[in-house]
Amino acid sequence: MSWKILKSKKKKKNAAPKPLSNQKQEQSSLFTSVKENEKEFRSIYSDCSDFILRPFLIGGKYDAILLYIEGLSNTDEIDDSVLSPLMEKNENQNDIQIGSLVKSQVAVSDVKELQTFEDCIQAISSGNPIVLVDKYKTGFSLGLTKWEKRSIEPPEAEKVIRGPREGFVETLAVNTSMIRRQIRSPKLKMQSMEIGKYTKTKVIITYIDGIVDHTLVEEVKNRLKRIDIDGILDSGVIEEFIEDHPYSPFPQMLDTERPDTVSGNLLEGRAAILVDGSPFALIVPTTFYSFLQSNEDYYSRFLIATAIRWLRFIFIIISLLLPSLYVALLTFHQEMIPTALLISMAASREQVPFPAIVEVFIMEITFEALREAGLRLPKQVGSAVSIVGALVIGEAAVSAGIVSAPMVIVVAITGIASFTVPRYSAAIAIRMIRFPLVLLAGTLGLLGVMLGLIMIIVHMSTLRSFGVPYLSPMAPMKLSEMKDTMMRAPWWKLNTRPHLTGDYNKYRQSPEQKPGPNKGKQ
Amino acid sequence: MNPNRMLKAGEMFTLLFILLSLKATDATASLFTQKTQNAFWYMPIISLLVILPSLLLLLHLLKKYQDKNLIELIETIMGSLVSKIIGLIIFLSSFLLMGFSYRGYVEQINFLYFPETPYVILSLIFFTIVYFAAKKGWEVIGFTTKIFLPFFVLSSVILIILILNDLVIERVFPIFGSGDIIVLREGALKGSIFIELFLITIAYTSFKKTDFFRKGFVLGLIFSIISIICFFFIYATTFDYNSIAKMSYPFHDITQYVNLGGYLTNIETFFMIFWLLGSFLRYAIYLYLVTWIISATFHIEHIESLLLPVGFLGLIIGVISKNLIINEFTFYNSILNYLTFFYIGFPILLWLISSLKGEYRKK
Numbered sequence: 001m002s003w004k005i006l007k008s009k010k011k012k013k014n015a016a017p018k019p020l021s022n023q024k025q026e027q028s029s030l031f032t033s034v035k036e037n038e039k040e041f042r043s044i045y046s047d048c049s050d051f052i053l054r055p056f057l058i059g060g061k062y063d064a065i066l067l068y069i070e071g072l073s074n075t076d077e078i079d080d081s082v083l084s085p086l087m088e089k090n091e092n093q094n095d096i097q098i099g100s101l102v103k104s105q106v107a108v109s110d111v112k113e114l115q116t117f118e119d120c121i122q123a124i125s126s127g128n129p130i131v132l133v134d135k136y137k138t139g140f141s142l143g144l145t146k147w148e149k150r151s152i153e154p155p156e157a158e159k160v161i162r163g164p165r166e167g168f169v170e171t172l173a174v175n176t177s178m179i180r181r182q183i184r185s186p187k188l189k190m191q192s193m194e195i196g197k198y199t200k201t202k203v204i205i206t207y208i209d210g211i212v213d214h215t216l217v218e219e220v221k222n223r224l225k226r227i228d229i230d231g232i233l234d235s236g237v238i239e240e241f242i243e244d245h246p247y248s249p250f251p252q253m254l255d256t257e258r259p260d261t262v263s264g265n266l267l268e269g270r271a272a273i274l275v276d277g278s279p280f281a282l283i284v285p286t287t288f289y290s291f292l293q294s295n296e297d298y299y300s301r302f303l304i305a306t307a308i309r310w311l312r313f314i315f316i317i318i319s320l321l322l323p324s325l326y327v328a329l330l331t332f333h334q335e336m337i338p339t340a341l342l343i344s345m346a347a348s349r350e351q352v353p354f355p356a357i358v359e360v361f362i363m364e365i366t367f368e369a370l371r372e373a374g375l376r377l378p379k380q381v382g383s384a385v386s387i388v389g390a391l392v393i394g395e396a397a398v399s400a401g402i403v404s405a406p407m408v409i410v411v412a413i414t415g416i417a418s419f420t421v422p423r424y425s426a427a428i429a430i431r432m433i434r435f436p437l438v439l440l441a442g443t444l445g446l447l448g449v450m451l452g453l454i455m456i457i458v459h460m461s462t463l464r465s466f467g468v469p470y471l472s473p474m475a476p477m478k479l480s481e482m483k484d485t486m487m488r489a490p491w492w493k494l495n496t497r498p499h500l501t502g503d504y505n506k507y508r509q510s511p512e513q514k515p516g517p518n519k520g521k522q
Numbered sequence: 523m524n525p526n527r528m529l530k531a532g533e534m535f536t537l538l539f540i541l542l543s544l545k546a547t548d549a550t551a552s553l554f555t556q557k558t559q560n561a562f563w564y565m566p567i568i569s570l571l572v573i574l575p576s577l578l579l580l581l582h583l584l585k586k587y588q589d590k591n592l593i594e595l596i597e598t599i600m601g602s603l604v605s606k607i608i609g610l611i612i613f614l615s616s617f618l619l620m621g622f623s624y625r626g627y628v629e630q631i632n633f634l635y636f637p638e639t640p641y642v643i644l645s646l647i648f649f650t651i652v653y654f655a656a657k658k659g660w661e662v663i664g665f666t667t668k669i670f671l672p673f674f675v676l677s678s679v680i681l682i683i684l685i686l687n688d689l690v691i692e693r694v695f696p697i698f699g700s701g702d703i704i705v706l707r708e709g710a711l712k713g714s715i716f717i718e719l720f721l722i723t724i725a726y727t728s729f730k731k732t733d734f735f736r737k738g739f740v741l742g743l744i745f746s747i748i749s750i751i752c753f754f755f756i757y758a759t760t761f762d763y764n765s766i767a768k769m770s771y772p773f774h775d776i777t778q779y780v781n782l783g784g785y786l787t788n789i790e791t792f793f794m795i796f797w798l799l800g801s802f803l804r805y806a807i808y809l810y811l812v813t814w815i816i817s818a819t820f821h822i823e824h825i826e827s828l829l830l831p832v833g834f835l836g837l838i839i840g841v842i843s844k845n846l847i848i849n850e851f852t853f854y855n856s857i858l859n860y861l862t863f864f865y866i867g868f869p870i871l872l873w874l875i876s877s878l879k880g881e882y883r884k885k
Contacts (some may be wrong), residue, residue: 335791340785445636446791450652450799451651451802454655455797457666457669457734458658458666459658461665462659469668471665476528476671477532
């Protein structure tokens with residue numbers, strides 16, 4: 001019995017601190033006197049050198065202060081639209097309501113009235129200057145944000161030959177505007193919420209009302225509301241908090257930098273999550289086949305797109321299985337290799353002191369290290385080093401007799417194959433799974449490879465992304481959706497949306513739109 | 523009607539197909555040829571005809587009492603005590619058969635591809651993957667089988683195309699092999715090779731609609747029979763009547779026999795890959811069904827927790843026999859012979875009691 005008590009004592013010691021949201025936040029309202037407000041704000045923002053507090057007189061009579069953070073607010077507009085009109089002396093003015101006075105004089109489109117200190121702090125932190133007037137309990141938040149942001153550039157990780165070349169930036173307003181420009185209907189809804197105790201990051205859930213299933217949106221909102229953290233810096237943090245299967249190597253949400261990907265998925269009935277400060281949007285729910293599709297498939301003609309998809313399927317299998325098959329065949333099942341090829345491989349492996357599995361591990365780990373190092377090299381040095389790496393390491397290793405020449409070819413083909421997968425998160429998952437498969441192949445031969453393969457497929461069959469089985473539409477089989485998975489049917493045949501969860505809006509275009517020279521005028 | 527279930531007729535078809543048609547690839551063929559020599563290729567039809575009336579009766583009963591699987595049906599018709607006895611007999615019989623045929627499969631891998639490995643290690647590895655796949659649940663097994671089936675069928679088709687050249691149709695004669703009475707008797711006694719058809723009715727309620735179960739069942743049965751007959755015919759016409767009785771693993775012999783042109787002469791490992799995948803899945807399904815039966819008999823809700831004991835004990839049963847000959851031709855053979863009577867008998871008993879009780883009218 002005593003070990004049970006010990007265990008429970010240990011558990012209490014290591015107990016996690018209470019969640020942050022339990023700590024009550026008081027909402028304290030603003031003071032009527034502007035001097036007291038000024039004192040309070042100076043103490044809240046003490047040691048913040050970028051916090052500007054500017055006292056002035058409205059119409060020469062009423063005391064007021066302007067509060068903003070330098071760098072987040074548009075100081076030119078503040079001078080022109082706020083300070084100049086308010087400071088103008090007006091003799092005919094009586095003591096009318098300050099509120100209507102401020103609102104009528106200030107030439108700003110977005111003016112909100114705030115009652116509490118917390119709201120004011122939130123507004124100032126978002127870049128909205130605050131005007132507080134003496135003997136008036138309400139503060140005015142003015143929508144005059146302006147800060148330096150990156151210009152819209154083509155996304156680095158998702159390049160296409162044909163298709164739009166805009167990518168998201170870190171500012172949420174720019175990202176939502178890019179999606180709005182593509183989907184101009186008021187049915188495109190954007191619900192916002194704030195996550196993060198210190199960062200108070202704005203997160204927007206966007207979907208198209210009438211196409212999406214509302215239970216999906218509710219589930220996304222519930223999961224986001226559950227997040228209790230100090231701060232969110234990128235959508236990847238949110239992804240880990242809301243996914244269904246945290247321990248799986250496979251990604252369960254599509255992350256993309258392109259607005260046309262987001263729009264395309266919204267039109268199919270999915271929802272997207274945009275995070276302020278991150279150029280990556282998250283799309284839910286996804287299946288495994290979404291990671292093998294690229295935007296270009298939809299913009300090219302269907303025969304080309306189908307051929308390239310098949311190429312991708314073949315190469316994804318190669319990237320997963322080629323090193324392990326090489327090891328299994330050479331170590332256990334030499335009889336399967338044709339005799340002439342076997343003799344030449346045996347000749348090239350004669351000098352190599354290591355067994356096949358050790359060779360594979362050496363080469364694969366070197367390749368992964370080169371790839372990872374290549375991410376951080378500056379552009380000028382990068383290309384030189386990669387060529388050097390390929391030539392020197394490959395060539396020199398072979399002549400030194402550490403690895404054999406067929407091994408270098410296998411690793412090179414595997415590396416190229418893994419880069420044909422359009423989404424980085426899926427490609428890296430498959431690369432990582434390759435290593436245990438090589439280990440299994442080296443110990444158990446083809447039996448081990450099949451073992452590993454079955455384990456992978458069984459694991460993928462258990463995954464669900466927000467209720468949608470991961471391997472749908474293959475299993476469970478939905479024949480009508482196969483036309484966009486195994487191949488890419490022509491656009492005039494893609495009449496139905498994929499069925500994700502619950503009820504859905506089936507038809508997205510009218511049937512029988514096949515083009516032809518005799519169609520003529522309708 | 524279970525709207526939360528995701529399995530459809532396609533998954534039922536693949537499950538039944540993998541369960542049954544892999545019988546063409548193990549030592550069942552050599553079991554048949556012991557007495558009947560080259561007439562064994564149409565014996566599955568005789569066995570099916572013997573067992574078909576009882577099977578159809580069972581399906582008819584399942585349709586009448588909707589939303590009940592096999593054990594629940596027996597319980598409703600026969601009452602608690604008798605249903606437990608029958609359930610226990612079904613479980614024990616299928617459990618023993620699973621154990622003995624497990625030995626056959628692992629022995630094949632051991633003998634042909636990994637001769638240096640001890641049997642126990644190989645069977646433990648096999649068991650690990652079977653247990654892992656079965657533990658994830660019935661739906662996952664259905665999905666995984668769905669994904670792998672096309673590859674298995676494709677490899678079988680390639681094999682058949684490659685061996686067509688070496689068939690000698692005249693080897694089918696004499697049509698009645700070692701004698702018509704012997705063939706009929708053996709075929710009738712071996713009716714219980716289709717025991718999986720009875721076992722899979724425990725999954726009657728786990729599909730989206732029970733229609734899907736029936737559709738998949740019928741299609742699966744037809745295609746499995748066609749595939750088994752096809753393979754047996756190929757064995758009969760490739761290996762003549764005397765040598766076929768000496769052959770333990772006809773499927774693997776065929777894969778060693780074929781070649782792909784003059785360059786790729788040894789392609790048996792290629793077919794072994796798909797056969798291995800099929801046998802992993804077959805045992806995952808079989809283990810899940812056997813565990814389901816015992817859980818349903820004793821009203822145990824969580825099936826996955828019983829998988830490990832049942833599976834491991836099945837593995838131990840495989841270790842009993844000293845060699846494959848005793849395993850297949852003594853134990854497996856006699857169990858199959860005795861079980862045929864039970865499996866012909868119990869649906870007839872169920873139907874009699876059910877019609878006597880007058881429960882034909884739906885409540």
